[in-house]
Amino acid sequence: MSEDTLRRAVAEMVGAFTLTFIGAGAAAAAGAISDPSLIGVAIANGLAIGVMVCALGHISGGHFNPAVTLGFLIARKIKPALAPVYWIAQFGGAALAALLVKELLPRATTEAVKLGVPALGHGVDATSGFLLEAILTFFLVFVIFGAAVDARNQFSVVAGLAIGLTIAIDVLFGGPFTGAAMNPSRAFGPQLVGDHWANGWVWYAGPFLGGVVAAGLYAFLYLRKPGAPPAEPAAR
Numbered sequence: 001m002s003e004d005t006l007r008r009a010v011a012e013m014v015g016a017f018t019l020t021f022i023g024a025g026a027a028a029a030a031g032a033i034s035d036p037s038l039i040g041v042a043i044a045n046g047l048a049i050g051v052m053v054c055a056l057g058h059i060s061g062g063h064f065n066p067a068v069t070l071g072f073l074i075a076r077k078i079k080p081a082l083a084p085v086y087w088i089a090q091f092g093g094a095a096l097a098a099l100l101v102k103e104l105l106p107r108a109t110t111e112a113v114k115l116g117v118p119a120l121g122h123g124v125d126a127t128s129g130f131l132l133e134a135i136l137t138f139f140l141v142f143v144i145f146g147a148a149v150d151a152r153n154q155f156s157v158v159a160g161l162a163i164g165l166t167i168a169i170d171v172l173f174g175g176p177f178t179g180a181a182m183n184p185s186r187a188f189g190p191q192l193v194g195d196h197w198a199n200g201w202v203w204y205a206g207p208f209l210g211g212v213v214a215a216g217l218y219a220f221l222y223l224r225k226p227g228a229p230p231a232e233p234a235a236r
Helices: 003-032 039-060 066-074 083-104 107-112 126-149 156-178 184-194 202-222
Strands: none
Touching: 003 039, 003 083, 003 107, 003 184, 039 156, 066 083, 066 126, 066 184, 066 202, 083 107, 083 184, 126 156, 126 202, 156 202, 184 202
8 A cells, every 4th residue: 555545544534533433422412411402413513524624635535435435436536446445444434433432431321322323213214214315415425526626616725614514404404314424434333333233224325326426417517518528537
């Protein structure tokens, strides 16, 4: 593994770790103080991503999400050999974060929220959950491409703010219905450590589908001129 690849992998691991550690921890904290409001959890998740994108986006592209990496791969914005490295780092970082949340917080607190594992809300079936996660992830990846990938955007310096706010609004809407993970690694870490796998496929298939559609659509419509050949691959 080259030094550059290692740096990217560590950045992706730190970012994915942060999201799961803060996301699962915020869910546990809300449960501990009996706060039924989504606002705190939404802000925590949005800020976690926003600050990490600002801190590490120039190193790895700031994916921190296997669905985002798949979108970049589909849009030819990451070298194919680099994508599996990112996925390993993202899933590994999330698993480590979930393990530390389980070990550091009171057991009763983490068990009450099943370690922050995303779950279907009352009355929401797996198909609806899958489509909701796909749509929420579509919003996220579309904003990432518009705010951070498209070189024409003069406001890319504050892309972390736009991306973090998208996470926050998605959680505000989707939290009660699917947990609004929008991220297979965010689901995987708590699922693995807590051994909670009910309807687990929803948080993999949904985000991957949403990420692919958003990235493909943005790349096709906006990242190249009509009739022009696709842009050259770029390593991010």
